[in-house]
Amino acid sequence: MLVLLLENPTNDSVELALLFLQECGQKLSQVSSRGLDSIFSTLRNLLHESSLNKRIQYMIEVLFAVRKDQFKTNPTIQSGLYLINENNQYIHILTLDDPCEPEPMLDVFKYDEQYEENEAKYKEIRKIILDDISWSF
Incomplete structure (x- = not known):
């Protein structure tokens, strides 16, 4: 790049x-x-x-x-940063030459009638992945 x-x-x-x-x-x-x-x-x-x-x-x-000064003002990984366990990480490798296939439907808002239930499920999954650390998003 x-x-x-x-x-x-x-x-x-x-x-x-x-x-x-x-x-x-x-x-x-x-x-x-x-x-x-x-x-x-x-x-x-x-x-x-x-x-x-x-x-x-x-x-x-x-x-x-x-x-x-060996880029000390911008360290590779900031101290105190909580990283996801490597087993739970998904790595995406993209190159500038890769074809891009946009998904226009992702830009359309869809009302979720079961928002509260889905949000509770998401919080449970997030707890499991982030090792029970409370995050404020």
């Missing part, structure tokens, strides 16, 4: 890439440090060669400082 955003750089695409890197940079450095180095090399070239506006250039410089 970052490669696509920086392939034909505009102020908006570079800003989006920078925000993504700020949020996910620590994880990317653990998973693919060479890929991250390549992205930062591209950003360095953009900083010196492109006609990006001053705000985006400043954001790039700030991101280099954040990287030097």
Whole structure:
């Protein structure tokens, strides 16, 4: 995704890439440090060669400082965050090239006559999955 955003750089695409890197940079450095180095090399070239506006250039410089500090402002997993047990997780892998089949009926509101019953069932299932921790949603 970052490669696509920086392939034909505009102020908006570079800003989006920078925000993504700020949020996910620590994880990317653990998973693919060479890929991250390549992205930062591209950003360095953009900083010196492109006609990006001053705000985006400043954001790039700030991101280099954040990287030097090992993305400590945005940790991979925030401390104190309660995660669902791995056995109960469902992982969805999507690529940008996957065909998208929208389901327009999901956008239509349907009145649930058994709302109270269904909500009680949902709370029971949620309790089981979340190990009886009370959550306020």
